[in-house]
Structures are given as C-alpha cells and as structure tokens.
Amino acid sequence: MVKEIERAGLPVVHICTITPISMTVGANRIVPAVGIPYPLGNPKLPAADEKALRAQIVENALAALQTEVSGQTVFE
Amino acid sequence: MFKIVHYINQFYAGIGGEEQAGIAPSMQGGAIGPGAAFNTAFADAAEITHTIVCGDSFFAENTEAATKQILEMVAEIKPDVFIAGPAFNAGRYGIACGGVAKAVTEKLEIPVLTGMFNENPGAEMYCDSLYIVATKASGAGMRDAVGKMSKLALKLARGEKIGASIEEGYLPGRARVNFFEEKRGSRRAVEMLLAKMAGKPFVTEFPMPAFDRVAPVAAISDITKAKIAMVTSGGIVPKGNPDRIESSSASKYGEYDLSGVNDLTEATYETAHGGYDPVYANKDSDRVLPLDILREFEQAGRIGGLHNKFYTTVGNGTAVKDSAEYGREIAEKLLADGVDAVVLTST
Incomplete structure (x- = not known):
C-alpha cells in the first residue's frame, strides 16, 4: 500500500516496528515504532507518558514528510 | 543417526497464539508440533532431539538478544543440521526463521534450512544466503513442506551435493548450480513459446528480476x-x-x-x-x-x-x-x- 500511494504521487511516511519489512517492501520514508501490537503506544507507561510518546512519533513522522530523501531512509 | 535441532514459534509449539507471541526463547528435549512429522519423515536416518521455541514478537522486538540466546542453545547441542519452521506466509515467523538460521550457519558452521511461501518478507531477505524450501502460503501445506524439507535436511546432514533450486525445491537466490537438461535449449524455448501461444502454463528459466521501487515523492514544504x-x-x-x-x-x-x-x-x-x-x-x-x-x-x-x-x-x-x-x-x-x-x- 505504501508503495502504491507513493507511486500515485502522494508523499507517505510508514510508521512500523519491523523496519526491515518496510525496507523490503520499498517504503522511502520510514519511522520506527514501539512494538508490534502497539506501534504508537506503550501500555506499560502511565497514560500521559504514553500519549507524549505517541506525539513524539507522530512529530517524527511529520518531520520525515518534510524531509527530502533520495532513497529509502529510516528516521531514527 | 543425525541429530537435528528444530526452531519453531509459540503457535506451532502449541503454547498459544498472539497473546503468547512475547515469550522468550526456550529449549526442550524431543520434537514438538511439526517436529513429529519431520521425525516420521526421517525414519531412522535422523531425529529432532531438541526443539527451541520463541515467540514471534519477542524475536522481532529483541532480535539481537534472542539470536544470542538461541545460538548458545544450539552450540550446546551441536546438531548435524538445524531446521527452522516452516513459516509459510507468516511474516514475523519467516523473518525469525531466516535470522536464526543465518546466525546458526554463520557463527556455528552448522548446515541449516528453513521453509517459506515465496511472498514471505523473510524469503526476499534471506533467499541469497539460505536454503529456503518453497512452501504453500498456509499450514495446510505442512505435509508437502515437511516432505521437501526432510529430504534436503538429510542431504545436508550427509554432506551431499545440493542441486539447483528447481531440482531441490528451494527458492532461487543463491549461487547458481549447473546441471544438464535432457532437452536442448532450442527445443525448450519452442515448447515454451507454443505453450504461451496456446495460453497454457509455462515456467520461464530466466525470470526477470523484479526491482519494483518507487522514487520518493518530494517533501511537503509546509x-x-x-x-x-x-x-x-x-x-x-x-x-x-x-x-x-x-x-x-x-x-x-x-x-x-x-x-x-x-x-x-x-x-x-x-x-x-x-x-x-x-x-x-x-x-x-x-x-x-x-x-x-x-x-x-x-x-x-x-x-x-x-x-x-x-x-x-x-x-x-x-x-x-x-x-x-x-x-x-x-x-x-x-x-x-x-x-x-x-x-x-x-x-
């Protein structure tokens, strides 16, 4: 899906935990996530901290969308 | 009798589904789950003496630590062959099988093999370095997978020459192996052409590599x-x-x-x-x-x-x-x- 959306001309950022899969599939802007069942969360954290963590990943994703890349890039 | 160590995930070990995918690696004596079918196929030639079980999510999220632990377990047993999976089309399981098998063969110099469906992301990641037997997409293909994998495992254990991917049933990607075809090239090409014109199935001998990459779209300026x-x-x-x-x-x-x-x-x-x-x-x-x-x-x-x-x-x-x-x-x-x-x- 990532690749077809990009092929259609839309910049797309892929947030995922297993970044090697994203590399294999062919995403260009990749943002690592927290865990497989909760890419944008962490149930071990208090609610407020978990939300802050999510905000940080989303910020990273938005930064990736504003960054020119020449090939596949993982935004650590 | 050859000694084999088998790697499987929590699901095939019968421990549980996704709620158990976070379990750390552990080793037990004997065959578990699909291991029993392997042992039947090996008859008296080989035996799975130990099974290592690891949760798929645990491996994906702690790859380095899990690999290290599993290597220690395998080193302790010193098997003749290490088998991982088959993983069919399960993505995390396929990546775990490939990662573990690669580490075992590189660090411990033990022959390894695994099995996957060709669309498993682990297949593309590891087909150039491992024998990955081509399986069906789901566990319904277990019998077929065990048949092919057990044959190849015995060949590896005996140190026999491994033929080309098309002969042995593993996914292509490794170094080429030469063999003699019964029919000469011109005849095979004409037969393929006739099949194609008649709309019948045919298998190319030289698939074009699928480099399906999309160029990055320009960034959002504001x-x-x-x-x-x-x-x-x-x-x-x-x-x-x-x-x-x-x-x-x-x-x-x-x-x-x-x-x-x-x-x-x-x-x-x-x-x-x-x-x-x-x-x-x-x-x-x-x-x-x-x-x-x-x-x-x-x-x-x-x-x-x-x-x-x-x-x-x-x-x-x-x-x-x-x-x-x-x-x-x-x-x-x-x-x-x-x-x-x-x-x-x-x-």
Missing part, C-alpha cells in the same frame, strides 16, 4: 498547510467491524468517517487483525492509528488539516497483489479529496 490522511494495515475498524474485514488474508479494505471523532476509545473502535495480540489496540486504537494526536495537532495548527476519512485493512498473510490494489484505490480517493500527504501505520 506541513501547517498540508492535509494529512491516515491509512493503516493494522486492522483498526469501528467497533463491531461493520464491513467484516477478515482477520487474515483480507479481501477488502474499509473507509470510515472521522468527522467529530477526537479519540479512538474502547467503546467505539477495535482491531480486526488476527496477526498480533489485539488486547492493546482494542483498549486504545490510537496506539495503532494516532487519531488523538493528529486531531490535537490539527487544532493547534501544526498541520493544515486531518482528512475526515481513514482507510484500513488487515495486513496478515494478505496477498501482495491485493494490497497493491487497495493502495492504488486508496491513493486515487485521497488525491480526489485533496489530501497532500499520508501517514501509514503497520503493526
């Missing part, structure tokens, strides 16, 4: 003016899964309205995905689809706007060609709705 849309393969759906998106091998994607929604709650959203432990996403779907944050960013003017629909499917054994089709259709709709950029989340 995100505070951009309309952002959310897409996910994590299966987030309105509570009750109104379109009945399947928990695996999804045959469709869903499009759902987000007007007036500021938070995905336990009462209103859940996941339809059958390939990961749904407890956390069902409790708070924002953990997969970050609507709450993007809504806050929208209200704070940090993004131009959040598209009022999201698109979702279940990326769990879903065929690549189906996913590509969903992606094309979704992109078309997003463009028509004036979306500027997409945040796509995967579990």
Whole structure:
C-alpha cells in the first residue's frame, strides 16, 4: 500500500516496528515504532507518558514528510 | 543417526497464539508440533532431539538478544543440521526463521534450512544466503513442506551435493548450480513459446528480476498547510467491524468517517487483525492509528488539516497483489479529496 500511494504521487511516511519489512517492501520514508501490537503506544507507561510518546512519533513522522530523501531512509 | 535441532514459534509449539507471541526463547528435549512429522519423515536416518521455541514478537522486538540466546542453545547441542519452521506466509515467523538460521550457519558452521511461501518478507531477505524450501502460503501445506524439507535436511546432514533450486525445491537466490537438461535449449524455448501461444502454463528459466521501487515523492514544504490522511494495515475498524474485514488474508479494505471523532476509545473502535495480540489496540486504537494526536495537532495548527476519512485493512498473510490494489484505490480517493500527504501505520 505504501508503495502504491507513493507511486500515485502522494508523499507517505510508514510508521512500523519491523523496519526491515518496510525496507523490503520499498517504503522511502520510514519511522520506527514501539512494538508490534502497539506501534504508537506503550501500555506499560502511565497514560500521559504514553500519549507524549505517541506525539513524539507522530512529530517524527511529520518531520520525515518534510524531509527530502533520495532513497529509502529510516528516521531514527 | 543425525541429530537435528528444530526452531519453531509459540503457535506451532502449541503454547498459544498472539497473546503468547512475547515469550522468550526456550529449549526442550524431543520434537514438538511439526517436529513429529519431520521425525516420521526421517525414519531412522535422523531425529529432532531438541526443539527451541520463541515467540514471534519477542524475536522481532529483541532480535539481537534472542539470536544470542538461541545460538548458545544450539552450540550446546551441536546438531548435524538445524531446521527452522516452516513459516509459510507468516511474516514475523519467516523473518525469525531466516535470522536464526543465518546466525546458526554463520557463527556455528552448522548446515541449516528453513521453509517459506515465496511472498514471505523473510524469503526476499534471506533467499541469497539460505536454503529456503518453497512452501504453500498456509499450514495446510505442512505435509508437502515437511516432505521437501526432510529430504534436503538429510542431504545436508550427509554432506551431499545440493542441486539447483528447481531440482531441490528451494527458492532461487543463491549461487547458481549447473546441471544438464535432457532437452536442448532450442527445443525448450519452442515448447515454451507454443505453450504461451496456446495460453497454457509455462515456467520461464530466466525470470526477470523484479526491482519494483518507487522514487520518493518530494517533501511537503509546509506541513501547517498540508492535509494529512491516515491509512493503516493494522486492522483498526469501528467497533463491531461493520464491513467484516477478515482477520487474515483480507479481501477488502474499509473507509470510515472521522468527522467529530477526537479519540479512538474502547467503546467505539477495535482491531480486526488476527496477526498480533489485539488486547492493546482494542483498549486504545490510537496506539495503532494516532487519531488523538493528529486531531490535537490539527487544532493547534501544526498541520493544515486531518482528512475526515481513514482507510484500513488487515495486513496478515494478505496477498501482495491485493494490497497493491487497495493502495492504488486508496491513493486515487485521497488525491480526489485533496489530501497532500499520508501517514501509514503497520503493526
């Protein structure tokens, strides 16, 4: 899906935990996530901290969308 | 009799499904799950003496530590051959099988093999360094996989010469192996051409490499003016899964309205995905689809706007060609709705 959306001309950022899969599939802007069942969360954290963590990943994703890349890039 | 160590995940060990995918590696004596079928196939020539079990999520999230632990276990037993899987089309399991097998053969110099469906992401990652027997997409192909894998395992144990991928049934990608064809090239080519003209199936001897890469689209210059849309393969759906998106091998994607929604709650959203432990996403779907944050960013003017629909499917054994089709259709709709950029989340 990532690749077809990009092929259609839309910049797309892929947030995922297993970044090697994203590399294999062919995403260009990749943002690592927290865990497989909760890419944008962490149930071990208090609610407020978990939300802050999510905000940080989303910020990273938005930064990736504003960054020119020449090939596949993982935004650590 | 050759000694074999077998690696399997929590599911094939009979420990449990996704709720047990976080278990750390452990080793037990004897064969477990598919190991019994291997032992039957080996008859008296070889035996699985030990089975290592590791949760798929544990391996994916702690790859380095898990690999180290598993290497220590295998080193202790010193088997003649190490078998991982088969993983069929299970992505995390395939990557674990490939990663573990590669480490065992490189660090311990023990012959290894695994089995996967050709679309498993682990297949592309490891087909150039491992013998990966081509299997069907699901566990229904277990008998066939065990038959092929046990034969190849015995050959490896005996140190016999391993033939070409087409002869042995493993996925191509490794160094080429020469062999003599019974029919000469011109005859084979004409037969292929005739089959093609007659619309009959034929198998090329030289598949063109599929380098399907998409060039990156230019970055968004001002995100505070951009309309952002959310897409996910994590299966987030309105509570009750109104379109009945399947928990695996999804045959469709869903499009759902987000007007007036500021938070995905336990009462209103859940996941339809059958390939990961749904407890956390069902409790708070924002953990997969970050609507709450993007809504806050929208209200704070940090993004131009959040598209009022999201698109979702279940990326769990879903065929690549189906996913590509969903992606094309979704992109078309997003463009028509004036979306500027997409945040796509995967579990």
